[in-house]
Amino acid sequence: MTLRFTSRREVADDRQAVEKVLAALLPAATTDPARLHEAMHYALFAGGKRLRPLLVLAACRACDGQDRQALATAAAVEMIHTYSLVHDDLPAMDDDSLRRGQATTHVVYGEGMAILVGDALLTRAAEILCGSATTDGLDPVPPAAAALLIGAAGTTGMIGGQALDLASEGLHLPLGHLEDLHRRKTGALIHASLLAGGHCAGGSASQLDALGRCGTALGLAFQIVDDILDVTGKPGDLGKSTGKDERAGKSTFPALMGLEASRRRAVELATESRDALAALGTAADPVRDLVSRATERIS
Ligand code: GRG
Numbered sequence: 001m002t003l004r005f006t007s008r009r010e011v012a013d014d015r016q017a018v019e020k021v022l023a024a025l026l027p028a029a030t031t032d033p034a035r036l037h038e039a040m041h042y043a044l045f046a047g048g049k050r051l052r053p054l055l056v057l058a059a060c061r062a063c064d065g066q067d068r069q070a071l072a073t074a075a076a077v078e079m080i081h082t083y084s085l086v087h088d089d090l091p092a093m094d095d096d097s098l099r100r101g102q103a104t105t106h107v108v109y110g111e112g113m114a115i116l117v118g119d120a121l122l123t124r125a126a127e128i129l130c131g132s133a134t135t136d137g138l139d140p141v142p143p144a145a146a147a148l149l150i151g152a153a154g155t156t157g158m159i160g161g162q163a164l165d166l167a168s169e170g171l172h173l174p175l176g177h178l179e180d181l182h183r184r185k186t187g188a189l190i191h192a193s194l195l196a197g198g199h200c201a202g203g204s205a206s207q208l209d210a211l212g213r214c215g216t217a218l219g220l221a222f223q224i225v226d227d228i229l230d231v232t233g234k235p236g237d238l239g240k241s242t243g244k245d246e247r248a249g250k251s252t253f254p255a256l257m258g259l260e261a262s263r264r265r266a267v268e269l270a271t272e273s274r275d276a277l278a279a280l281g282t283a284a285d286p287v288r289d290l291v292s293r294a295t296e297r298i299s
Helices: 008-025 034-044 051-062 065-087 105-109 109-129 143-153 158-168 175-200 206-232 251-255 260-276 278-297
Strands: none
Touching: 008 051, 008 065, 008 278, 034 051, 034 105, 034 109, 051 065, 051 175, 051 206, 051 278, 065 158, 065 251, 065 278, 105 109, 105 175, 109 143, 109 175, 109 278, 158 175, 175 206, 175 251, 206 251, 206 260, 206 278, 251 260, 260 278
């Protein structure tokens, strides 16, 4: 069953607001050193889904906040996410040549420049989070939101998960270990996006608790769907190559549980994620909608 709580038009408007703030917060492509800034634009404006910034905005609204309170945080999380993709695609990691429907950053600009693009996007995100990079009409990022995002990107979150992923290639991981790896690698930033959005609005302890539980379930559901799409998806829809996990000898949910059980688990987690929002009432409908879209996606 497809659950929709927000119109396609509203999501498109939010995505446009995210594009606008990203453009305002990134140095122009012509700024010296121009080759580096051009490559940052190439990686960032390649048409990703912008799920994490949309979650920040939706979580802020769910706690009765205004978009201007959340937009800087939304931009920072997308820069962190894009840096991770640029580095993940490098020959020393997943060695991918297609991302977001275009040649990967290192293929176009070279490996050294792609490393710098990732470093520079992460550093720009840090400047935004600590308030040294801003633009008109945005509220400062609350310290709690900044701490959450930086923590989720670090060694106990995304980078730690990536380290576990590299170490586990060719190994048959038990399901519990695989869940732990994915909660860190993919789930931590999704969870932090929702919580950070709540902090931007000054959400109460019970509102933040609901968003946190929603984010934990969504983070894992999102990764299970990603594993399924690596088996069943089309490169043309996904904008990236498929079948990589099997070729790399990675443990995945479909490999450990089978495709049907993986689909059922993703549906269960999506329901758990939406149900966690009960205390927030209809104000959380945009979050529920993103949970549905993120877990029913084909791209
Ligand atoms: C290199 C430090 C470092 C971390 C890399 C997130 C990650 C860790 C690697 C990405 C590899 C991957 C394909 C993970 C599966 C889930 C995921 C993060 C998919 C990409 O996110 P989407 O689908 O991408 O939101 P778009 O392009 O839409 O933003």
